[in-house]
Amino acid sequence: MKERTERLKAIKAIIKENRVDSQEKLLQLLEDHGYSVTQATLSRDLKYLKVGKLSDGRSGYYYSIPSEEERRESERHYIQDFLRGYVSIDWNQSVVVVRTFSGHSDSVALAIDNMGFDEVIGTISGRDNVVFIALKKGVSGDDFIHSLKTKIPEFEEE
Amino acid sequence: MKERTERLKAIKAIIKENRVDSQEKLLQLLEDHGYSVTQATLSRDLKYLKVGKLSDGRSGYYYSIPSEEERRESERHYIQDFLRGYVSIDWNQSVVVVRTFSGHSDSVALAIDNMGFDEVIGTISGRDNVVFIALKKGVSGDDFIHSLKTKIPEFEEE
DNA sequence: GCGTTTTTTGCATAGTCATGCAATAATATA
DNA sequence: TATATTATTGCATGACTATGCAAAAAACGC
Numbered sequence: 001m002k003e004r005t006e007r008l009k010a011i012k013a014i015i016k017e018n019r020v021d022s023q024e025k026l027l028q029l030l031e032d033h034g035y036s037v038t039q040a041t042l043s044r045d046l047k048y049l050k051v052g053k054l055s056d057g058r059s060g061y062y063y064s065i066p067s068e069e070e071r072r073e074s075e076r077h078y079i080q081d082f083l084r085g086y087v088s089i090d091w092n093q094s095v096v097v098v099r100t101f102s103g104h105s106d107s108v109a110l111a112i113d114n115m116g117f118d119e120v121i122g123t124i125s126g127r128d129n130v131v132f133i134a135l136k137k138g139v140s141g142d143d144f145i146h147s148l149k150t151k152i153p154e155f156e157e158e
Numbered sequence: 159m160k161e162r163t164e165r166l167k168a169i170k171a172i173i174k175e176n177r178v179d180s181q182e183k184l185l186q187l188l189e190d191h192g193y194s195v196t197q198a199t200l201s202r203d204l205k206y207l208k209v210g211k212l213s214d215g216r217s218g219y220y221y222s223i224p225s226e227e228e229r230r231e232s233e234r235h236y237i238q239d240f241l242r243g244y245v246s247i248d249w250n251q252s253v254v255v256v257r258t259f260s261g262h263s264d265s266v267a268l269a270i271d272n273m274g275f276d277e278v279i280g281t282i283s284g285r286d287n288v289v290f291i292a293l294k295k296g297v298s299g300d301d302f303i304h305s306l307k308t309k310i311p312e313f314e315e316e
Numbered sequence: 317g318c319g320t321t322t323t324t325t326g327c328a329t330a331g332t333c334a335t336g337c338a339a340t341a342a343t344a345t346a
Numbered sequence: 347t348a349t350a351t352t353a354t355t356g357c358a359t360g361a362c363t364a365t366g367c368a369a370a371a372a373a374c375g376c
Contacts, residue, residue: 004324019239019265022362038326043364047213055208055224056235056272064235066213077214081177107177114214162354180332196356201334 007035011045012065021062079152081111086155087129091141096133105129115151119144165193169203170223177214178221237310239269244313245287249299254291263287273309277302 010033011026020026023042030037037045046063054064085104090097100108109125112133119139124132135144149155168191169184178184181200188195195203204221212222243262248255258266267283270291277297282290293302307313 017238017242019235019268024362039363040327040365041325044325047218047364050213052210052212052219054210054212055205056268060205061210062235064210077177084175110177182332197333198335198357199355201332202355205334 007037008045008049010035011042011051012049015051015063015065019056019062021060026063078111078114079154081107082115082152083154085111089145091135091144093140094135094137096135096141096144098131098133100129100131102129105131117144117147117151119147165195166203166207168193169200169209170207173209173221173223179218184221236269236272239265240273240310241313243269247303249293249302251298252293252295254293254299254302256289256291258287258289260287263289275302275305275309277305 007030010030014020014026014029014033018029020029023039023046026042027037027039030042050066051063052066053061056062085100085108087099087101089099098108098112105125105128109123109131112120112123112131119135120133121136122134124134126132133144135141165188168188172178172184172187172191176187178187181197181204184200185195185197188200208224209221210224211219214220243258243266245257245259247257256266256270263283263286267281267289270278270281270289277293278291279294280292282292284290291302293299
């Protein structure tokens, strides 16, 4: 399916070059460029492109392609989430268990999800301030810890 | 009215420290901090604070206080708006008149507003692809042009 | 090519956010 | 202090965005 890829490019370009403040408006601009889709599809496209909605500093908001800076900003955010919640860590052959401060398990799990570790196949946050991290086959807890330390220099085991 | 100012500070802090992805959630967090308002007020507060909604790079969006970088990003955006619409410029003692390409007067006026020139007391965009810029008392058209060139290096008169 | 699986999309609608208006609270003015 | 003015808020609702589900399109495997 080629259409979609092209449309995504077009969306990127349009958003960069125009002040688009609603999907409705984007719909029209896309129409002008020969793409015809529904608002639902646009919503998904924007999510896929990670397009944000920023204040124009005055009267309203407009869509914006995320810059590299913003990406990093974003990642720093997760690291902080993780560090803020982290209490201790332990693991066996296939699962890493992180204990967190009260109420932080969700944010820690989400942070790990968002940091996009290759070693991880999934996370789940339990009721009791605990996060389970399921590792890929062939990956050890040590591997993961190593990767974690790489991404989060401030991180100290225990 | 002191409440509001304090609430705005609290909102800033909460947004920085938490992953807030809806006004509903923010409402709750504010409640925890002792502030009780409605979603409508929050919507206005966020607009006032110029809070944006950015992709978390994975599963969704969260609110974010604009950083300096984003501000600049934003400014570049206005410059582009201005240049895209600009045709010619002229002035008398108190008013600068910018002619724009068809349909661009609104965006040019908005861009000038948003760039925040000290020399300007107001702008208005007319029907006929024209923007009026009212200058502060004591400021000449030349002063404004100079300032404009400073902000927009690419800008060439006529 | 044909059936199977995966991806993409529209439709309908739920979810979320913005705003006109009127009420209330704060502030300025006489 | 009484009155006028301005700022802030809630309510109700309209505007805008996201999403479950089923259908259609594309990609895959034989």
